[in-house]
Amino acid sequence: MDNPLYDNTHRAFLQALLASQTLTFPQAQTLLAKVQTAADPSRPVPPNDILREEFTSYITALNEAISPFDFEIRSTIHQIRTGEEVWALVNVQSDGVTQMATHLGVEELGFLRRVLDRMFETNNTQAREVMAVTGQEALQCARVGSGRESGVGATQGEESQARVVCITQVQAEKVLAGLVKEGWFEESRKGWYSLSPRALMELRGWLVDTYNDPPDEDGEEDEEEARHQNIKFCAACKGIVTVGQRCPQLACAARLHDHCVGKMWAAQGRREECPSCKKEWKEPGMVGEKAARRGRPSAGAGAARPSNGRRRTSGMNTDGAADEESSDD
Numbered sequence: 619m620d621n622p623l624y625d626n627t628h629r630a631f632l633q634a635l636l637a638s639q640t641l642t643f644p645q646a647q648t649l650l651a652k653v654q655t656a657a658d659p660s661r662p663v664p665p666n667d668i669l670r671e672e673f674t675s676y677i678t679a680l681n682e683a684i685s686p687f688d689f690e691i692r693s694t695i696h697q698i699r700t701g702e703e704v705w706a707l708v709n710v711q712s713d714g715v716t717q718m719a720t721h722l723g724v725e726e727l728g729f730l731r732r733v734l735d736r737m738f739e740t741n742n743t744q745a746r747e748v749m750a751v752t753g754q755e756a757l758q759c760a761r762v763g764s765g766r767e768s769g770v771g772a773t774q775g776e777e778s779q780a781r782v783v784c785i786t787q788v789q790a791e792k793v794l795a796g797l798v799k800e801g802w803f804e805e806s807r808k809g810w811y812s813l814s815p816r817a818l819m820e821l822r823g824w825l826v827d828t829y830n831d832p833p834d835e836d837g838e839e840d841e842e843e844a845r846h847q848n849i850k851f852c853a854a855c856k857g858i859v860t861v862g863q864r865c866p867q868l869a870c871a872a873r874l875h876d877h878c879v880g881k882m883w884a885a886q887g888r889r890e891e892c893p894s895c896k897k898e899w900k901e902p903g904m905v906g907e908k909a910a911r912r913g914r915p916s917a918g919a920g921a922a923r924p925s926n927g928r929r930r931t932s933g934m935n936t937d938g939a940a941d942e943e944s945s946d947d
């Protein structure tokens with residue numbers, strides 16, 4: 619590459635991002651320090667010397683280099699580890715769920731699709747907005763009959779014609795472990811699987827197309843209507859909410875990430891009211907695995923957890939922060 623602003627340290631950084639799938643700023647500091655030290659061993663760089671501006675300039679340069687290939691490094695705030703910003707390499711031309719699993723066969727993709735249906739339909743009702751599945755529920759999806767069975771790819775008609783086939787429990791465990799390892803799924807300490815920040819960034823369009831009703835003719839969302847949309851967005855940051863708070867009015871579609879609540883009140887001149895229905899935001903409901911506790915118990919998530927699902931990559935699991943509030947059981 620001719621660009622003098624794109625050198626070997628950029629290449630090494632991109633390779634590392636490819637391997638880890640996602641990065642936080644502290645992880646990027648460590649990585650860039652290593653990469654720069656390797657490039658010039660006579661001048662070792664400590665991680666703290668990597669400032670935010672330098673990191674940002676790396677991201678900008680890399681995005682310029684990878685955009686012809688329909689990739690982009692994007693960032694989002696982790697919903698569970700509140701306030702933690704996460705960067706991920708995202709395929710801009712994502713073709714949906716097949717993107718998550720290019721190496722999976724048709725049967726395995728069907729299984730993945732049933733897990734997602736369980737997450738965003740079965741476990742995502744007006745009364746109970748969990749948007750996650752227990753290990754046991756996920757394994758139940760190995761059997762056919764637990765999802766909408768509408769073919770795995772929106773574009774490939776052949777697949778919906780193919781007979782939908784069950785996969786074995788062992789295969790299902792392997793697929794799940796792979797999805798966690800590749801950074802598409804996260805597994806909480808209580809054994810719930812949910813979509814990772816990376817998956818939410820990459821699958822945003824697909825999730826909306828797949829699980830929401832198309833907008834009205836006039837293209838506007840009618841907030842007065844109590845129509846239930848499966849995928850809802852944060853009133854503050856517009857990101858998808860799969861973990862967070864919901865308006866105390868059950869029929870109201872307003873959602874907020876936990877880390878966006880403060881920003882919302884500040885933007886409303888300190889009025890702690892729903893940005894949509896204007897009712898008081900008092901004792902809001904939960905979105906995420908916490909929403910499951912009130913209803914049905916999770917039937918011992920640990921019992922059916924895939925035995926090899928515990929292996930993880932680079933500490934990108936959800937354990938840490940969920941623990942802050944998990945002592946209330």
Ligand SMILES: [Zn+2]
Pocket residue numbers: 852853854855856857874875877878
């Ligand atoms: Zn938000």
Ligand SMILES: [Zn+2]
Pocket residue numbers: 865866867870871872892893894895896897
């Ligand atoms: Zn409301």
